[in-house]
Amino acid sequence: MFLECAIEAGVNSLIADDRHLKKSVGLSKSRIMAGLQCHKRLWWTVHEPAAPELQPDEIAQAAMDRGTRVTEVARTYVPGGILIDLPYDSYAERLAHTRQAITDGAPVVYEASFRAGNVFVAVDILKRDGSGFRLIEVKSTTSVKDYHLPDVAIQAHVVRQDGLDLVGAEVMHLNRECAYPNLSNLFTRSDVTAAVVAIEDRVPGWVAQQVEILKGPVPDVPIGSHCATPYECPFMARCWPTLPPHHVSTLYAMKHLTVDLEAQGYRTIYDLSEDVPLGRIANRQRRAVQEGRTVVEPTLARALDAFVHPIAFLDFETVGLAIPVWTGCHPYDAVPVQFSCHAQEADGRVTHHEWLAEGPGDPRPVLAARLIRACETARTIVAYNAGFERRCIEQMAEALPNFAEPLRSIVDRLVDLLAVVRNHVYHPEFGGSFGLKIVLPALVPELSYDSLTIADGVVASLELERLLFNHDGLETAEKERLRSDLLRYCHHDTWGLVKLLERLREMIS
Ligand code: SF4
Secondary structure: OHHHHHHHOHHHHHHHHHHHOOOOOOEEHHHHHHHHHOHHHHHHHHHOOOOHHHOOOHHHHHHHHHHHHHHHHHHHOOOOOEEOOOOOOOHHHHHHHHHHHHHOOOOEEEEEEEEEOOEEEEEEEEEEEOOEEEEEEEOOOOOOOOOHHHHHHHHHHHHHHOOOOEEEEEEEEEOOOOEOOEOOOOEEEEEOHHHHHHHHOOHHHHHHHHHHHHHOOOOOOOOOHHHHOOOOOOOHHHHOOOOOOOEHHHOOOOHHHHHHHHHOOOOEHHHOOOOOOOOHHHHHHHHHHHHOOOEEOOOHHHHHOOOOOOEEEEEEEEEEOOOOOOOOOOOOOEEEEEEEEEEEOOOOOEEEEEEEOOOOOOOHHHHHHHHHHHHOOOOEEEEOOHHHHHHHHHHHHHHOHHHHHHHHHHHHHEEEHHHHHHHHEEOHHHOOOOOHHHHHHHHOOOOOOOOOOOOOHHHHHHHHHHHHHOHHHOOHHHHHHHHHHHHHHHHHHHHHHHHHHHHHHHHHO
């Protein structure tokens, strides 16, 4: 569900909104939401709209595009409306067109625009309901989140102040129960009227306070948990101090102890005395850091007994579409569209298998057939964080009854190399993380990700989506470049697993 998080990331809507509002002196819903998280964030967002932190990167841009697409599709589920299709910053025209559509009796208005004082909002869907109207806010999430409520309350307040009789408010979000091709239930409309009414009278106070803040110098706001809640603030690098290597916040699964440990005078793991109780893995981390060496538990040898040749080293790359397009898929299902598999014999010989989908057709039948063939002689199938591969294969087995048995046989042979590293080995450069991108360069230094154009699973997923669903819109050279970068990335992961297991075996010998 990482894509859902990325899509909903408030920073994206803030970036989009404020690119349009650069010349505006007023407040928007998104600015007010930024101010509710942190007044300093609001101040920088308004006074430094060209700040590099506010410019969307590739991931943020893709998330914004996807949110736009979901909103466009949502409109078709509340049909018969008039779209206020004008540039975002044509405030006066947008207000006038909205007023005209309402006066003309439009049953639904999309992007209906309203202003109250110095606050401007655009409502995703405004629907006539009896003698009044309902406000519908479209979200790309699969449920209503607490932070959606002030977002809707701000809109409701402005709409009412602008003179409209608002009788209800809804959040229209994606529905995980929906399965392609039946998209009739793609969205769920959740009534949030009561929850919104309960906080709506706070909006004028929020606005007044933020207007005052914006008139003054940059406010002094200490860092805290609000910096990452509900969205990660884009200004973290400005506010948060650079931490020394092996700061106590890097202790594995013990982040919650950071404040306490710092209060007790422990700044880094080097400072931690032995009597400070830590979890099993964090304790190993302390030993590794303080002794400046890789700690290898004697239990590693036993754990490696599970890796019996022939071995297939497997990695998937997936897309997680908000709006499913393949039979049986739900919103945000991670569907494999690419795999790499290094098959290794007992004598060390390695054969490489790989496959990458070509276009928007269902990739699963061909991928499953190729995967089964690549793994057919393997006694052990190794993945890193194998739960992900397991879920992908189980979903494919359900969708493809003809391949169900051999796919389930792959699941039965899966072994997780991440669990082996996490439970038996710690290198000081892990920094409290067991992600392959950290573990591999630490234990197998010649296999760094630095030389790869695509070196990250989220970027790979976005690029795969671009390659498959914008296939005809890409130049041949661009397609070839993308395919080559994606194949290289996935190959690097599975070749990395081959070398990682080799390295672990060396450690016990
Ligand atoms: S990093 Fe924290 S304190 Fe700094 S602007 Fe962002 S939310 Fe505010």
